[in-house]
Amino acid sequence: MDFNFTEEQDMVRDGLSRLVREQYDWETRRKAIESEAGWRPEIWAQLAELGILGMPFSEDVGGFGGGAVDAMIVMEEFGKGLVVEPFVPTVVCAGGFLKHAGSESQREEHLSAIIDGSRVFAFAYAEPRGRYDYADLETTAKKDGDGYVLNGHKAVVIGAPWASHFVVTARTGGDRRDREGVSVFIVDKSADGITTRDYETVDGRRASEVYFENVSVPADALIGEEGGALPLIEQVTDEAIAAQCAEACGAMKVAHAMTLEYSKQRKQFGVPIGKFQVLQHRMVDMYTAYETAVSLTYLATIKLDAGEKERKRAASSAKVGVGQSARFIGQEAVQIHGGNGVTDEYAVGHYFKRLTIFENEFGNVDHHLKRHVSLG
């Protein structure tokens, strides 16, 4: 058993921590998310330069040979600063599909562009009526000559306004919700027939509704096996879950620290409110919730390379436990800040909002409790 990080991992953390501290201070972040673009491509370029975007990929495709633990470290630092840049959609999701199932030419085309920061992806999987079931798809891809024609509507595609490419899930066969018949495609966002409606999200990111109307893609847009992609999607989204749980841990850590600090500064009845035992115990419970969330995040991260069932159980466990901690810590952090907690000005409310939306990305607590039950 070993819970230590390697020297390189400590260096990555320190480097990112500095970047977030120096270039992601609160006012700079606010300006960026309120700007027309809503993000900062120059941050993305720096992440490429630091090797962060190439970290999880093997050296033969130009990566740095890192693994899930490295992604966890990165995401935790991003969570502390509420970084909005699309690391999960691009590196974890698109990168994950390519890494696990991309053909040599697909990797050549896309992976090097992900690693050098020139290509940004969004992962278009959710649909208006599909909830958290990746197989509950109305989007179709019909065989047409050598290629496919896509039709459908993808909902709340995070990072889509910033993306040049989409990873899209679609049905190539079977009935809605069948495990068989699900396929994954890489689609250039500028392809004919794609329209988007872009908007801001409540947690400071950008997303789109994406509509596909007779969008033709070539045969080599397909990643992995036609009709057999569900296990692949489950693998990649479990990786995304582990990464986002790490992000949530970073956000919870900061929300807790801010609250503790506030409780020492804020005086009522002649004493710092942190002297009231009821608030002390509340902050103790928050601390405990954070620590247990970290433990489940480690579990999910380490089990990503285990057998399928173990991996799924661990990912669902984390999504349940971290989700519960996220709600509790977010709500109590706001409560202990009093009126200031519900303002836009205080950062704590923004951590609360991010933690809220985190809760239902890639399945909420109920969904993952069910999955845990079904895994036996």
Place this chain on the structure above:
Amino acid sequence: MNLDFTPEEQAFRDEVRAFIAENYPEHLGDVGLREDLSREDFLAWHKILGEKGWSVPAWPEQYGGTGWTPTQRYIWSEENARVNAVMPLPFGVSMVGPVIYTFGNEEQKAKHLPGIRSGEVWWCQGYSEPGAGSDLASLKTTAVRDGDHYVINGQKTWTTLAQYADWGFFLCRTDPDAAKPQEGISFILVDMKTPGVEVKPIKLLDGGYEVNETWLTDVRVPVENLVGEENKGWTYAKFLLAHERSGIAGVARSKRGVEKLREIAANETLDGAPLIEDFDFARKVSQLEIDLAALEITELRTLAGEQAGNGPGPESSILKIKGTEIQQRLTELTLEAVGSYAAPYYHSIANDDGSNEYPVGPDYSAHAAETYFNMRKTSIYGGSNEIQRNIITKMILGL
């Protein structure tokens, strides 16, 4: 013991239901987010009720109250909640109005009560300050006597909807040397158009603007605007807080909220079936209904006590705690029900006319996250839920 309504009460229900059906402004049917409304929309129903003589049911009849029993008032609030009506705001009707008719002089009653009843005059509450929240008695805003005037200086904050207010009621320190901080405070009415009153909006985490900082700089207020006695303001403020709390349970509105939640969950799907048929989700809705039933009967027991002549006491803290917990739980479950469509930020998906043309998600999802965020305020304001527990600790448990 008996939970049935009498035939007279049933007839009363029919009467008010018919009145609401005929007179409630159509464009305000089932509005969800009250804080977004225009001044006119906030006041529309209030004005209609003012003309009918129903805007201040709980007041004594001599001041324009309806003389309804607490049970009738309960029926009245239920019937309004059925259409999710935009009710008269509490600041005039439930807060300053009762203070004025209880502690004010005849001139003050004549001057202020008609405008509160009719909805012509908008009031705001100037209690809290940056340094005085839960510990309200530590407030620093001063009112210094200068001939026929008080000169007020200080900063209030969290003043709800002060951007629309004509008048405000303010707690100010008139005796800085009093033995106890509670003893040197006065209750003063201020015309918000007086020079030196400045209202600055505060943006909340849901993106809306419902509270303000209110700055008072050398604001000259005639001494006749003092309510009751100088330095006795704390007594009036406490009287008012108890009134504020008893209305805060929001049972009728939460009942309508549960119905709406069920409608949403019937429309959402999970594994191809309506979400409301999912056992995990359905049991959470049932749990909420059970908690609400417990609150409802508890409130009715309190009302019955009032009918028997006991004023709202520290038990109203239970109503505040449970009522707000239920309101917040309702927003949590709504958020869970709408799934991914919780994420779009309402202000960036609504078109200028408020419509959601070329829609992003179903209409009912548009405010789900914002409302959830916004409703965190309910366990903070009106005396935080921690403070309510402290009240019960002291006043009921005797610790």
